[in-house]
Amino acid sequence: MGEWDERLMTLVDDVLGADEERLPLPPQAEARDTIEPLRLLGDSRAGGAFTAGHLASRPARCLPSAG
Numbered sequence: 001m002g003e004w005d006e007r008l009m010t011l012v013d014d015v016l017g018a019d020e021e022r023l024p025l026p027p028q029a030e031a032r033d034t035i036e037p038l039r040l041l042g043d044s045r046a047g048g049a050f051t052a053g054h055l056a057s058r059p060a061r062c063l064p065s066a067g
Contacts (some may be wrong), residue, residue, distance in 0.1 A: 004047030012051065028063055035060050 001009070026034070035056045042053025 001050050002047060005050040008048050008051035009054070012055065031059055031063060035063075 025031070038052045038056035039060070042049050042056055
């Protein structure tokens with residue numbers, strides 16, 4: 001994991017660990033639209049690719065398949 005990913009994962013951990021009111025979940029279509037760019041970045045070798053793949057994987061498994 002590179003420096004970008006380490007910094008981004010720290011931010012993600014901070015957000016997930018925050019004791020604040022959570023926002024409502026987005027509609028399925030919006031969630032899918034958000035996951036796709038994260039998945040593409042996760043498949044690349046760019047800085048933040050590991051974090052993007054990590055952020056895309058869990059919600060993608062929870063969504064029903066688009067069919």
